[in-house]
Amino acid sequence: MTQPLSNQSAPAKAVVVAIDGPAASGKGTLSQRIAGAFGFAHLDTGVLYRAVGVSVLRAGGDPADNAAAARAAYELHPEHPILQEVALRTDEAAQAASKVAAVPEVRAALLDFQRRFAAHPPGGAPGAVLDGRDIGTVVCPDAQAKLFVTASVEVRAERRLRELQRRGIPAISSDVLEDMKSRDARDSQRAVAPLRPAADAFVLDTSALDADQVFSMAVAHIGSKTGLKPTA
Numbered sequence: 001m002t003q004p005l006s007n008q009s010a011p012a013k014a015v016v017v018a019i020d021g022p023a024a025s026g027k028g029t030l031s032q033r034i035a036g037a038f039g040f041a042h043l044d045t046g047v048l049y050r051a052v053g054v055s056v057l058r059a060g061g062d063p064a065d066n067a068a069a070a071r072a073a074y075e076l077h078p079e080h081p082i083l084q085e086v087a088l089r090t091d092e093a094a095q096a097a098s099k100v101a102a103v104p105e106v107r108a109a110l111l112d113f114q115r116r117f118a119a120h121p122p123g124g125a126p127g128a129v130l131d132g133r134d135i136g137t138v139v140c141p142d143a144q145a146k147l148f149v150t151a152s153v154e155v156r157a158e159r160r161l162r163e164l165q166r167r168g169i170p171a172i173s174s175d176v177l178e179d180m181k182s183r184d185a186r187d188s189q190r191a192v193a194p195l196r197p198a199a200d201a202f203v204l205d206t207s208a209l210d211a212d213q214v215f216s217m218a219v220a221h222i223g224s225k226t227g228l229k230p231t232a
C-alpha cells in the first residue's frame with residue numbers, strides 16, 4: 001500500500017476575484033470594500049501602469065515609445081517607492097498609463113507581478129481581489145469570480161469631476177469627459193489585452209446604482225460562485 005509522504009495537507013489555493021471595467025466605473029471603490037469584507041488582499045493594477053507611465057515621463061521620454069516604456073516596466077518591482085506616490089493619481093499619469101498599457105512588452109513585464117500577487121496574496125490572506133482592465137480575460141482567466149463594472153461615460157465623468165472637486169483639484173467638466181473618452185478608446189481598441197468583459201463575467205452597470213447597492217450585488221455574485229460570505 002502506498003504511504004502518504006506527509007499527513008500535512010497542501011495550503012489552500014487562494015480565492016481570486018477579478019474586477020474589471022473602464023475608468024471611474026467604481027471598480028477601485030468596490031474592490032477595496034470586497035477585500036475588506038472577505039479578508040482578502042487587494043491589488044489596484046492600474047497603479048502599475050501609472051507607475052510605468054510616470055517613470056517614462058520623468059526620464060524625459062514619450063509614453064508611446066515602446067522601448068522606453070518596456071525599460072520602465074522591467075525596472076518596476078513590488079517594493080519600488082513610486083508605487084506609493086500620490087503623483088500617480090493625476091490625470092497626466094492616467095493618460096501616460098493608457099499609452100504605455102498598449103505596449104505588449106509592458107503588459108508582459110507586469111503579468112508576473114500580478115499573477116504572483118493573486119497566487120500568494122500578501123499577509124497570508126486567503127484570497128486576492130485584483131482590479132484593472134484585463135484581469136478576468138488575461139491575468140487571472142481562472143478567477144473564481146469575475147465582475148465587469150461599468151457605467152455610461154457621462155456618469156463616470158461626473159463622478160470623477162465630483163471626486164476632483166472634493167480633493168480641491170480644479171477641473172473642467174468638458175475636459176474630464178473628453179479625457180475619459182480618449183482613455184476608453186485607447187483601452188478598448190488596443191491590440192493587446194483590450195478592455196472587455198470576460199465571457200464568464202457578471203456585468204454590473206452602476207449608472208443608476210449607489211456604491212452600497214453595487215457592493216451588495218457583488219457580494220451576492222461572489223457568494224454564488226465561491227460559497228463564501230463576508231467575514232467583516
Ligand SMILES: Nc1ncnc2c1ncn2[C@@H]1O[C@H](COP(=O)(O)OP(=O)(O)OP(=O)(O)O)[C@@H](O)[C@H]1O
Nearest residue numbers: 023024025026027028029159163206209210211214
Ligand atoms: N456606485 C457609485 N455611485 C456613485 N459614485 C461612485 C460609485 N462607485 C464609485 N463612485 C465614485 O466614483 C469615483 C470613481 O470611483 P473609483 O475610483 O472607484 O473608480 P475606478 O473605476 O477605480 O477608477 P480608475 O480606473 O480611474 O482608477 C469615486 O469618486 C467614487 O467615490
Ligand SMILES: Nc1ccn([C@@H]2O[C@H](COP(=O)(O)O)[C@@H](O)[C@H]2O)c(=O)n1
Nearest residue numbers: 045046047049097098101132133134187
Ligand atoms: N489591468 C490594467 C490596469 C490598467 N490599465 C491601464 O492603466 C490605465 C490607468 O488605470 P486606472 O485603473 O488607474 O484608471 C488605464 O487607462 C489602462 O490603460 C491596463 O491597461 N490594464
